[in-house]
Amino acid sequence: xxxxxxxxxxxxxxxxxxxxxxxxxxxxxxxxxxxxxxxxxxxxxxxxxxxxxxxxxxxxxxxxxxxxxxxxxxxxxxxxxxxxxxxxxxxxxxxxxxxxxxxxxxxxxxxxxxxxxxxxxxxxxxxxx
Numbered sequence: 001x002x003x004x005x006x007x008x009x010x011x012x013x014x015x016x017x018x019x020x021x022x023x024x025x026x027x028x029x030x031x032x033x034x035x036x037x038x039x040x041x042x043x044x045x046x047x048x049x050x051x052x053x054x055x056x057x058x059x060x061x062x063x064x065x066x067x068x069x070x071x072x073x074x075x076x077x078x079x080x081x082x083x084x085x086x087x088x089x090x091x092x093x094x095x096x097x098x099x100x101x102x103x104x105x106x107x108x109x110x111x112x113x114x115x116x117x118x119x120x121x122x123x124x125x126x127x128x129x
Contacts, residue, residue, distance in 0.1 A: 023063050024047055025043050025095060026048075027046055027047070030052075032080070035110065036069060036116055042121075043097075068099065
């Protein structure tokens with residue numbers, strides 16, 4: 001469950017605009033992603049990383065990006081991966097891409113795959129008072 005961080009954060013712009021979609025987004029993927037059917041086609045450039053620590057590493061190209069995934073009950077969201085604000089640097093930009101639940105299906109190897117549809121992208125800058 002997402003908790004409000006103990007600091008102020010500033011939304012720099014809403015990513016419904018084309019400008020936001022032009023960023024290079026650094027997205028962490030691990031084995032749990034097989035339970036979700038989602039697309040990054042709305043994004044111009046994506047840099048996938050496979051270690052969570054690389055998501056926070058500013059020497060690796062891209063804006064640290066977290067996925068906000070709507071749960072099947074449609075009232076709650078989960079963050080993938082969970083945002084660890086302590087690992088963000090002051091003034092570091094990060095993005096949250098929201099996907100809404102649009103159904104589910106099964107495969108031979110996975111009982112339930114959640115079908116998620118792109119909704120919006122929001123950009124933030126980590127700040128601390």
